[in-house]
Amino acid sequence: MSEGEFEIIDKYFANIGWRSDEVQLGPGDDCALLKVSQGNQLCVSTDTLLSGVHLPVGVAGDIAAHRALAANLSDLSAMGARPLGFLIALTLPEADSQWLELFSQTISRLSHQYRIPLVGGNLSRGPLSVTMTIMGTVPEGSALTRSGARVGDAVYTTGYTGDAAAGLRIVTQGREGHEQLARAYCHPMPAIETGQSLRGIASACIDISDGLLPDLDHILQASGVGAIIELDRLSISSALRAFANTGDLLEFVLAGGDDYQLCFCAPPDRQTSILDLSRRTGTLVTRIGNIVTDRGLWLLHPDGHKTLAESRGYRHF
């Protein structure tokens, strides 16, 4: 490795972000050393964002950083985990100091905000890609998985669904205005605290990264159940309603990805706890449907008829 590479690491990545006693040896050795407190399980996940696939070509450093870390935090959130640390494997076409400055500042700010230390990484020259690996902890046996949904459970989402997909269109088309939607795409804020509050309440949970239907379908597959979603209960922002035409609207809400909100299930008797946590954490929580015996993902239209949904999201291959 070169001085150039180590200089970049020193200049933009050393001593940034949140510090934690759980990090017993930080970046700079062959491995970082972390403490996982007794009675906790380690949660770990990795996600890649590629220029031209998950990120617009020519994406600014702050947006790349924000979306990559949010995508990873969102996976912790979906497990109900507390952040422990993360690693960045960054591939860059060139050492662009302005880009690196924005990237590093954003990583540092979010690292503080979510109290998650940067514990290691890798820097290479090549087409722009950001792979992060994130670690968190959950008290043993309390993680929210995809497989616990039961017939009779209600289905909920947090925040608004579809804003980020509309935001992506706005950003790639270079359109002005629609700031709430653009922000939902560029600067998503995963509901880490909400995820932790759902431990012991939610029966199953996933983050909405690929789209509401494909992601909910993962819960249905893992739990061996079906669901019925009431279209007039979906959590749609007024910003999205103002932006989308009638045809687009449901496409954004049902199939658009990148929201990094949660979709979760819970038994009916948890309704009060969910209202409580919504108030306590300031999170919008919307009941959008129910878990049913009939396999598949059913849509209940406002006129009362039901259709079976197509659940596919983005296709890589």
Next chain:
Amino acid sequence: MSEGEFEIIDKYFANIGWRSDEVQLGPGDDCALLKVSQGNQLCVSTDTLLSGVHLPVGVAGDIAAHRALAANLSDLSAMGARPLGFLIALTLPEADSQWLELFSQTISRLSHQYRIPLVGGNLSRGPLSVTMTIMGTVPEGSALTRSGARVGDAVYTTGYTGDAAAGLRIVTQGREGHEQLARAYCHPMPAIETGQSLRGIASACIDISDGLLPDLDHILQASGVGAIIELDRLSISSALRAFANTGDLLEFVLAGGDDYQLCFCAPPDRQTSILDLSRRTGTLVTRIGNIVTDRGLWLLHPDGHKTLAESRGYRHF
């Protein structure tokens, strides 16, 4: 995500490799759940291998898999850690089934051999790159770091140094023969057991990934010491001597990377323990020099004169 993507994951990555009780939830949810036994620290590291940079363009799936996992295992080895689990973030230009078959078979075989389970990953379409994140455990306070080298310590290497760099030249030039060298590049075998045996013996340790001198220099920088390396003590294979001309030989041995062997330091009174572990683990261990007060990396030539070495390795930027 698409069915194509999930089909690839199901076909090539589900249910492969070593299983461990420490993996309490494997791939397929938002995060994997792992158990870190009490009294242990978690070691974690990430490494990216890019086509055209760390891997020859058009590299076969088995070589990409082997080199990526070896590079990551090598970081565990350098900490004295026991493998716990790893994640693969794979970016592929196309779903080439033969390539994926070779990749997956090699991952599975090494996973068994090193007893390290695959706990998660990510698959995207794009220019070939393999980013792995590896986790291991060490009993608290026993990790081998880079910062413990002290004046008077001896400097050792494991295995042969320089074989992999010569192997890379052989592979990229498509030359026949020289199998030991080609194997050192394509199928390096990190000394995981040796690393663990060095806990309590080595004062500092690093893996040789960038080249002997640049890697040893990391130890010197972190420990605030210098070293003198005796050129006629270097661990050079007869295969490398047969391949390289006199001018190339030292370049391969001192600056060539990719060996994934260990370079470590130990107080003189540990010599017997080191001979013991060498016999017990079947690892070639060679004493190549000493830690000295004079900062810098000194080379002692066979004729008795000393020069200050240039320690730069591969430059990414």
